[in-house]
Amino acid sequence: MWTDIRYHVHLHTIFSDGFGTYREVLHAAARSGLHAVNITDHNILPQEVEGYYTVNGRRVLLLVGEEIHDRVYGGRGSGHLLALGVQRDVAPETDFVTPQTMIDRVRDAGGLAFIAHPIDVPVPYLNEREYSCRDWQVQGYHGIELWNAMTEFKRRMQPGPFALAFYLLFFPLIARRPLPETVRLWDDLLRQGRRVLVLTGSDAHAYRRRLGPVCLRIFAYERHFQTLNMHVLLDGPLTGDFHQDKARLLAALAAGHAYIGHDRLAPPEGFRFWATGPWGTAMMGDVRPLEGPVTLHATLPYKARVRLVHNGRVLHTWRWTNTLRWTVREPGAYRLEAFRFYWGHWRGWIYSNPIFLVDGRWSLVDG
Numbered sequence: 428m429w430t431d432i433r434y435h436v437h438l439h440t441i442f443s444d445g446f447g448t449y450r451e452v453l454h455a456a457a458r459s460g461l462h463a464v465n466i467t468d469h470n471i472l473p474q475e476v477e478g479y480y481t482v483n484g485r486r487v488l489l490l491v492g493e494e495i496h497d498r499v500y501g502g503r504g505s506g507h508l509l510a511l512g513v514q515r516d517v518a519p520e521t522d523f524v525t526p527q528t529m530i531d532r533v534r535d536a537g538g539l540a541f542i543a544h545p546i547d548v549p550v551p552y553l554n555e556r557e558y559s560c561r562d563w564q565v566q567g568y569h570g571i572e573l574w575n576a577m578t579e580f581k582r583r584m585q586p587g588p589f590a591l592a593f594y595l596l597f598f599p600l601i602a603r604r605p606l607p608e609t610v611r612l613w614d615d616l617l618r619q620g621r622r623v624l625v626l627t628g629s630d631a632h633a634y635r636r637r638l639g640p641v642c643l644r645i646f647a648y649e650r651h652f653q654t655l656n657m658h659v660l661l662d663g664p665l666t667g668d669f670h671q672d673k674a675r676l677l678a679a680l681a682a683g684h685a686y687i688g689h690d691r692l693a694p695p696e697g698f699r700f701w702a703t704g705p706w707g708t709a710m711m712g713d714v715r716p717l718e719g720p721v722t723l724h725a726t727l728p729y730k731a732r733v734r735l736v737h738n739g740r741v742l743h744t745w746r747w748t749n750t751l752r753w754t755v756r757e758p759g760a761y762r763l764e765a766f767r768f769y770w771g772h773w774r775g776w777i778y779s780n781p782i783f784l785v786d787g788r789w790s791l792v793d794g
């Protein structure tokens with residue numbers, strides 16, 4: 428029996444350029460029904476606070492990773508890298524190094540490396556720069572942050588201050604789907620045979636701005652925690668043993684046993700995507716040899732428009748369903764996207780990690 432863990436990744440606190448405290452993060456996590464929250468401040472790893480906390484009767488697993496970049500160049504050349512589960516602070520080792528060395532250092536420190544906001548956008552009228560990753564020859568990273576809420580907000584703000592004001596008032600209307608160019612980038616990497624997994628992150632900063640006598644809190648943590656979350660599938664509930672649960676959660680994330688959920692549209696818990704073949708059953712993230720027809724299956728807790736994508740090509744679209752089955756004979760990376768209609772748009776609800784079927788015609792280049 429699989430247990431679905433609501434896990435929020437990528438947010439900032441007063442330890443770097445965020446405006447909220449750990450205490451605020453924990454209270455917001457408990458109120459939002461998160462099982463686990465993973466803080467990632469810039470180039471700092473205050474890991475001694477990791478552990479289980481009980482807030483208003485709810486248990487929350489607090490994990491601390493970091494978001495690293497070359498501090499000399501401010502991350503303009505190398506981009507930003509999320510380092511989850513590292514056993515030591517790797518930031519002191521990542522100035523004046525290439526993106527590849529950054530990834531290698533994270534792995535040496537026992538961590539998972541996910542490229543943050545791989546394609547980011549500038550907002551010139553706010554002097555907001557972009558922090559895209561420029562080097563796509565890198566290898567050995569676990570995945571990319573397919574859907575970064577801050578990047579999407581920056582894209583929505585681009586038309587001008589009017590758009591900014593609108594979305595500040597109507598936060599739930601911001602999230603529609605990952606940037607199409609980031610999805611294309613992911614599909615290109617998959618087509619090349621790279622085992623690239625995906626994450627969603629809010630990049631929440633809980634900004635405070637003073638407007639005369641009023642202190643405005645822009646996008647408090649809670650709003651983000653109720654919107655885009657990772658859903659990690661474990662082989663049983665969390666036990667309450669910190670070290671054991673942390674290891675299980677990160678191992679499942681590294682295995683790709685996880686999907687992105689846009690929880691505000693409808694609770695996605697209950698989503699499953701799996702394959703059956705001569706070897707038995709495989710789930711999201713798994714790699715299996717293709718030695719004959721393989722059947723892909725999915726169930727969803729609510730009906731949605733669902734697309735099956737094979738190496739970047741849409742194989743089939745189900746217009747409105749909560750269950751599907753499809754037999755495939757070609758090698759490649761198979762993934763699912765589900766959409767639901769909300770306030771004038773078909774919005775991304777679920778993005779699965781791929782199931783990888785390999786043979787002599789297509790296989791994975793980096794293991």
Ligand SMILES: [Zn+2]
Binds near residue numbers: 507543544558
């Ligand atoms: Zn960043």
Ligand SMILES: [Zn+2]
Binds near residue numbers: 630
């Ligand atoms: Zn960030």
